[in-house]
Amino acid sequence: MTAKLVQGYEVVIGFETHAQLSTQSKIFSRASVAFGAEPNTQACAVDLALPGTLPVMNRGAVERAIEFGLAIGSHIAPRSIFARKNYFYPDLPKGYQISQFEIPVVQGGEVSFFLGDEKKTVRLVRAHLEEDAGKSLHEDFIGQSGIDLNRAGTPLLEIVTEPDMRSSDEAVAYAKELHKIVTWIGICDGNMQEGSFRCDANVSVRKPGQPLGTRREIKNLNSFKFMQQAIDFEVRWQIEQIEDGHAIQQATVLFDPDTGETRSMRTKEDAADYRYFPDPDLPPLVIEPEWIERVRSELPELPRAMAARFVADYGLSEYDAVTLTQSKGIASYFEKTAKACQQPKLAANWVTNDVRRFMTEGARDEEGAPEASEVRDDTPGVEVIRVPAEALAKLITRITDGTISNASAKKVFGELWTGQGDEVDAVIERLGLKQMNDSSALEKIIDEVIAANADNVAQFRAGKDKAFNALVGQVMKASKGKANPQQVNDLLRSKLA
Numbered sequence: 001m002t003a004k005l006v007q008g009y010e011v012v013i014g015f016e017t018h019a020q021l022s023t024q025s026k027i028f029s030r031a032s033v034a035f036g037a038e039p040n041t042q043a044c045a046v047d048l049a050l051p052g053t054l055p056v057m058n059r060g061a062v063e064r065a066i067e068f069g070l071a072i073g074s075h076i077a078p079r080s081i082f083a084r085k086n087y088f089y090p091d092l093p094k095g096y097q098i099s100q101f102e103i104p105v106v107q108g109g110e111v112s113f114f115l116g117d118e119k120k121t122v123r124l125v126r127a128h129l130e131e132d133a134g135k136s137l138h139e140d141f142i143g144q145s146g147i148d149l150n151r152a153g154t155p156l157l158e159i160v161t162e163p164d165m166r167s168s169d170e171a172v173a174y175a176k177e178l179h180k181i182v183t184w185i186g187i188c189d190g191n192m193q194e195g196s197f198r199c200d201a202n203v204s205v206r207k208p209g210q211p212l213g214t215r216r217e218i219k220n221l222n223s224f225k226f227m228q229q230a231i232d233f234e235v236r237w238q239i240e241q242i243e244d245g246h247a248i249q250q251a252t253v254l255f256d257p258d259t260g261e262t263r264s265m266r267t268k269e270d271a272a273d274y275r276y277f278p279d280p281d282l283p284p285l286v287i288e289p290e291w292i293e294r295v296r297s298e299l300p301e302l303p304r305a306m307a308a309r310f311v312a313d314y315g316l317s318e319y320d321a322v323t324l325t326q327s328k329g330i331a332s333y334f335e336k337t338a339k340a341c342q343q344p345k346l347a348a349n350w351v352t353n354d355v356r357r358f359m360t361e362g363a364r365d366e367e368g369a370p371e372a373s374e375v376r377d378d379t380p381g382v383e384v385i386r387v388p389a390e391a392l393a394k395l396i397t398r399i400t401d402g403t404i405s406n407a408s409a410k411k412v413f414g415e416l417w418t419g420q421g422d423e424v425d426a427v428i429e430r431l432g433l434k435q436m437n438d439s440s441a442l443e444k445i446i447d448e449v450i451a452a453n454a455d456n457v458a459q460f461r462a463g464k465d466k467a468f469n470a471l472v473g474q475v476m477k478a479s480k481g482k483a484n485p486q487q488v489n490d491l492l493r494s495k496l497a
Contacts, residue, residue, distance in 0.1 A: 005208070006205070006235055006236075006239065007239050007243075008207065009205040009206065009207060009235075009239050009242075010166065010205065010206055010207070010208050011165075011166055011167055011168075011203070011204075011205055011235050012163045012165075012166065012203070012204045012205065012206060012212060012213065012215075013163065013165035013166070013167075013168075013170070013171045013201055013202065013203055013231065014160075014161050014162060014163035014164070014165070014201075014202040014215075015122075015159075015160070015161045015165070015171065015174065015175065015178075015199060015200065015201055015202070016158060016159070016160050016161075016199075016200040016202070016217075017158070017159045017175070017178060017197070017198070017199045017200070018132075018156045018157075018158050018159075018197075018198045018199075018200075019068075019156065019157045019158075019159060019182050019187065019188040019190075019196070019197055020033075020132070020154055020155070020156055020188055020189075020195065020196040020197070021060075021061050021064045021065075021155040021156065021157055021187055021188060022064065022186060022187055022188055022189060023058055023060040023061055023064070023155055024060075025058060025060075026046075026047065026058065026131070026152075026153035026154055026155060027055075027057070027058045027061050027098075027129065027130075027131050027153060027154070027155035027156075028046055028055030028056060028057065028058065028098065028131060028153055029044050029046035029047055029055070029056070029153055030044065031043060031044040031046070031047055031153065033154050033155070035191075035194050037150055039137070039146065039148035039150060040147075040148055040149055040150060041150065042150040043134075043149035043150055043152055043153075046153065047093070047149060047152045047153040048093050048149065048152075049093045049094035049095075054281050055098065055279075055281055055282055057282065057285065058155060061129060061155040062105070062129070062285065062287070063291075063295060064155075064157065064187035064188075065105045065106055065127065065129055065157055065187075066105075066106075066287065066291070066292060066295045067185050067187055067295055067299060068106060068127055068157060068159075068181075068182065068185070068187055069105070069106035069107075069109065069127065070292070070295060070296050070299060071181055071184075071185050071299065071302055072109035072110060072111055072124060072181065073108075073109050073110060074106045074107055074108050074109030074124065074127070075106075075107045075108050075109075076105065076106060076107075076287060076292050077103055077104065077105050077106070077107055077287070078286065078287055078288075078289070079103070079284050079285070079286050079287075080100060080103045080104060080105045080128075080284065080285045080287075081100065081102065081103050081278055081279075081282075081284050081285065082098055082099070082100055082129075082278070082279045082282040082285070083098075083099055083100060083101040083102070083276045083277060083278055083279055084096040084097070084098060084099075084276065084277055084278075084279050085097045085098075085099045085101070085130075085274045085276055086274055086275045086276075087273075087274055089133065090136055090145075090147055091133050091134030091135055091136050091147050091148075091149065091152070092133045092134065092152075093134070093149060093152060097130060097131060097133060098130060098131050098279055098282070099128065099129075099130035099131070099158075100128035100129055100130065101128075101276040102276075104126040104127065104128035104129075105127070105128060105129055105285060105287070106124075106126060106127035106128065106157075107126055108123075108124060108125075108126075109123075109124040109127075110122065110123050110124060111124065111161075111174060111177050111178055111181070112177070112304070113173050113174060113176070113177035113322075114173070114319060114322050114323075115169060115170055115173050117319050119318075120170060120173065120174075121164075122161050122162070122164045122165060122170075122174050123161065123162040123164055124159065124160065124161055124162070125160045125161065125162055126159075126160050127157050127158065127159045127160070128157070128158055128160075129155065129156070129157060130156050130158055131152070131153045131154065131155065131156065132151050132152065132153065132154040132155075132156050133151070133152060134147055134148055134149040134150070134151055134152040135147070135148045135149075135150075135151050136148075151195075157187070157188075159178065161174070163202065163204075163212065163215075168227070168228045168231040168232050168235070169228070171201060171227065171228075171231055172224050172227055172228050175199050175224060175227060176224060179192075179197055180303060180326055180327065181302075181303065182197070183327075184300070184302070184303055184327070184328050185299060185300060185302070186300075192222045192223060193222065195220075195222065197222075198220050198221070198222060199220075199221045199222075199227060200217055200218065200219050200220065200221070201217070201218045201221060201227065201230065201231055201234075202215045202216070202217050202218075203215060203216055203217075203218060203231055203234045203235060203238070204216070204238070204248070205235060205238045205239055205242070213238070213248060214247070214248040214249065214250050215250060216234060216238070216248065216250065216251050216252075216253050216262075216264075217251070217252050217253065218230045218231065218234060218253050218254070218255055218262055219252055219253070219254055219265070220254070221255065223257075226255055226257050229255070229257070229260055230255035230262055233255075233260060233261055233262055234253070234262050237261075237262065249267065250267065251264045251265070251266065251267055252264075252265045252266050252267075253265060300328070303322075303325040303326075303331075304325075306321075306325045306331055307321040307322050307324070307325045308321070310324060310325070310344075313344075314338060314344035314345070314348070315344065315345065316344065316345065316348050320348050320352060323352050324348060324351060324352065327382065329382025329383070330351065330356075330382055332382070333351065333355075333382055333385060333389050334347055334348060334351045336389035336390070336393075337350070337351065337389040337392045337393045337396070338393075340389065340390055340393030340394075341392075341393035341394070341396040341397050341400075343396050343397075343400055346396050346399070346400070347392070347393070347396060350392060350395075350396065350413075351392075354410065354413055355385060355387070355392070358385075358386075358413075358414075358417050359384050359385060386416070386417045386418075386419070387413065387416045387417055391416055391422075391423075391424055392413075394424045394425075395409055395412055395413060395416075395424050396409075398412075398424060398425075398428065402435060402484055402487075403428065403434055403435060404428055404433050404434060404435055405433075405435060405481070405484070405485060407481070408428075408431075408433040408435075408481070411431060411433065412424060412427045412428055412431070412433065415427045415431070432482075433482070434482065435482055435483065435484045436479050436482040436483045436484065439487070439491070442475075442479070442483055442484075442487060442488065442491060443491060443495075445475055445478045445479055445483070446475055446488070446491055446492055446495060447495070448478065449471060449474045449475050449478060450471070450492075450495060450496070452474075453470070453471060453474060456468075456470050456471050456474075457471070457496065460496060461496065468492070468493075468496075471492060471496075472485070472488055472489060472492060475488050475492065476488065
């Protein structure tokens, strides 16, 4: 849904994203956060809220929040406080969640991304630290439910945006960019299937120029594909309701991927309903300037900085530079290739086109690998690349030195990818793809083509360029595709002058 107006309505979307932080232990206890353990084997006395237990802040969680704030240009609060968010739910043993309300640790910032070739920016309101709840498990076939508290106390960074997005396409592009940032700096593994990166979309519609409409929050979107489907359905549903004369009620809704529809779960609470108050068991969180500067000095080169360097150092377009920095692995692969072949623009074209296409198709074809349209719809990682950067660089060199044509290079690349050869020159030799650069042999072929195609020669001399292309095609056919196209063009034009 790329248009800003849908049936005369403007779509307004804001996001709340829960990123599970990559600590070894929970935010207020030493219990493990490892995924996949037997239910209730990783919940200690603090997580269970047993009498007499007190929370102790995990320094690693704070440091990861600082890293995120620095990565998106936020203000890091020198003093922030924790609050109790009070609500009842079976998997919340304390009866409240420790979160941040009035003074979050990360304030402001922005996330920029490309939608097609248009640059977009989404403003962030805040990012605050909090603990996760447990998990309710429902066994419908036996009519029972259970509670697993392994996840209770897992450290989360909740990242909240302004309502800046105007389509499902923008929303998905933002979510992918945010996913890239948190995984790039290593504060979250980004595994959407395991719940490490969960998105809630607040969706409303309005007539242009009117106040914001009533929003409905779509909870726990764990797939970019489902995210787009859920938002598109919710937009259509809200417009239909308004057009039929019904008022939209603020609510929390879930997306059902089987039906492609959202359904209301409960009336949406406001902040007052949670009765926030400062947690008496936790002192204010104080972050000294020296701590912030140390974290800043240890941050890896960030995607936007690397993209700017690719533009400055390699002469790439901003769009290509941003595309190449969608993952740290791809960026590194490109840079190794570019340095080895000294042809950065050609390297960029190969990585953004052929390499990425083979990556996607390879991930789709592997046994057990999900289709691109299934739940796991994130981009395959660099680990699936089967052609080393050094080999791609050599292949590019063989194009630029005239050994093979670009079309032949694609054949060689396919052989290398499928394991039919591990050395570029050997594959070229085996497939007989080396270009004919012997000018005397090529001149003989051209003379024969000119003699056999008098009509095309006459048409070209009469000013019809298509006739020249036909002659080039005949020469390439006669040479069995081995002639150097540029050399063919030059010699043929010389002879026809």
